[in-house]
Amino acid sequence: MLIGDVARRSGVSTRMLRHYDALGLVRPTGRTVGGYREYSAEDVRRIFHVESLRSLGLSLKQVGRALEDPAFTPSDLVSDLVRQTEDRLAREQELLERLRAIDASAPTDWQGVLRIVELMRQLNSTSAAHRQRAVLSRPEDAPVPAELLAGAVLTESDPHVAGALRWALARSGGDGVATLHAGMHSEDVGIRRRAVLAIAEIPEAPGATAVLTDALGDPDPTVRRHAALALGRQGVAAAVPTLISMVVEGANDVDAAEVLGMLSLDPGCTDRIMTALVDELAAPTADSATRIRLTQALVEIAGTTAQEVLGQLAHDEDGAVALVASALFGVLKERSLEGQADEHS
Incomplete structure (x- = not known):
């Protein structure tokens, strides 16, 4: 098969076929009487092998080694090509x-x-x-x-x-x-x-x-907490459970309590927040420090229910909780009296 026929059937240009010949990659096994290159079926198969390896990103030098050197291991070469391609x-x-x-x-x-x-x-x-x-x-x-x-x-x-x-x-x-x-x-x-x-x-x-x-x-608590604080400031009630957990766990609990206070300004959210706080206060797993944080969070919550709960906690069996609740109850009561005075002035 002459070089022109090979080029048409293989899709490899005659210029590239001559280059392969010069490099010794694919040398035609015969010559015509006139001296033209004549390729055998085996030569054509080798051309396709060369093109296949080139399509993987191998240089012509690497292609030659892969076809001729029995010690040239495919696994090492492919691993190198993977790294080069990733880079x-x-x-x-x-x-x-x-x-x-x-x-x-x-x-x-x-x-x-x-x-x-x-x-x-x-x-x-x-x-x-x-x-x-x-x-x-x-x-x-x-x-x-x-x-x-x-x-x-x-x-x-x-x-x-x-x-x-x-x-x-x-x-x-x-x-x-x-x-x-x-x-x-x-x-x-x-x-x-x-x-x-x-x-x-x-x-x-x-x-x-x-x-x-x-x-x-999110599986990461820090991501959840950042999201809850941002959503709470936007008035999104879906943040309430995470904010309550932050108070319980003592993770940015002051910020969480302030945001819960903002959310409690919505009457539709106040009961939900109060119920969650009271449930956590009564939880058998809640230690003294946790109950103190929950008690402190109550002072941020709008409405009279928080004040009533603080009044009850002022008589809590835990002396530390009772002391904090009593002080905060006094703060809320004084704040309430000031508000009434402002209304009448």
Whole structure:
């Protein structure tokens, strides 16, 4: 079979076939009377072997070794190719993210593009101070894509830089929730924690409430607590069970009690909160410290029921609980009398 026929049937150009011949990869076994290359069926099969190995990413040198060297083990080669391909994909993914960030900024000139590229470079600095300055020193007339800031938030481990990024994200004019939402599905708990903190600071962004509500079911308690505090401040009653648990466990219990107080301003939520607090106070597993925290939380709750419960707890068998309840009962009573005086003045 002449070289032209082989090229048509194999899809390999005549130029490449001559190159294979020159390298010794596929040498035609015969020549015509006129000196033209003549390929046998075995030669054509070898061409297909070469093309198959090239499709895996092997260099022509590696292809030659694979076909000729019996000591050239496929497993080692494939493992190397896997690592090389993963590295290449990571680089291309990074490039894709950069291009998307630039595209999201809708630059009108190359100066805008260069500003975004420079910010990306600065955010990759090994110095936390440099990264923080890069975020805080952006001029007002140089908007930063929310998606870029959101992506940086998810990977930033320094708390000061992360705070600056969340601040910039909140005032960026974009929401970035889609990027942060993707972070909420990460197996890395650190990424999920950073994502929920950032979403909590842009509660008005479309989709933020739904993402935070989903986060109440996160396996990590810290993620659940951040979500509950943010939702409670928005008046979302679904946060109540987690907030009650925070008081019981002593995890940001003061913040949780304050948010429960805000939620109790809604009459439809007051009974739910009071029932949960009273049930926890009566739980046989509740120790003295836990009951004191629950007692302290009662002072934040709107309505007269909390005051009545505090009055009962002032006579509790646990002296420490009774002492705290008595003091808080006095505070609520004095507050009530001041309110009545204001009404009559």
